[in-house]
Amino acid sequence: MSTEETPDDRDIPEDGEEVAVRDALEERNASFDDGIVDLLAWVLDTETRARIYLYLRQHPDSTSEEIATGTGLYPSTVREALAELHEEGKVERRKRESSGAGNNPYEYTAQAPADLVTSIVDGVQDELNTVFNLDRHLGETEADGERGPVTISVDVEGKADAGAETGTEAGDD
Incomplete structure (x- = not known):
């Protein structure tokens, strides 16, 4: 057996290396996301409003319930922040179209950066x-x-x- 490494051998991660690389990438993305949230919190006054804005940029036309689920924030907190952001013109809202009878919730979309x-x-x-x-x-x-x-x-x-x-x-x- 040869002790020389071929280029293909170097590309194959050892046991545990793949997990370490994945963890490092997730940590880097988390710090990137935290940095974006921090910047938006400065611009939008609170971290809650920043998280809602960021969620809406990624998921336009979301309801307050969908935003609460997606961000992990309390539904009442989301509704209050959305009302403020809408009043300030930072998010737009419209009634969700529904073919059936019943409650048509608002859908929210964040304005462009x-x-x-x-x-x-x-x-x-x-x-x-x-x-x-x-x-x-x-x-x-x-x-x-x-x-x-x-x-x-x-x-x-x-x-x-x-x-x-x-x-x-x-x-x-």
Whole structure:
């Protein structure tokens, strides 16, 4: 028997190696998912809302019951968060079509990530300009207009969102 390894021999995992590789991949995916949830929790205010948003991006047109089952959250918690997200325009809802009589629950769909970012940018921009103009708001200096120096624009697929731009016009100094 030869002690030399062939390329094919190196590709065959030893006992336990396959399990270790699978565990490592699952751990990497879990940390990736946790990182996404953490980021969305910052954007959407809570981890619950982040998990619901992420679930809806993966499973559009889901009912609150399906979301609760899929996320492991309490149904009442899901319903409350969905109501808030719908009121804020971050999720859309419509009645599920049913051919039979009975209750037609709402189906929810999360807005696209680009739309989510654009909707958040306006609020962040306003808050930054409020801080920048704090002395005006406190009455320390005269207000010479409410335009602020902070302008945040979102470029989605090469097209700037003009709705996010406020402040000085292009060419003004």
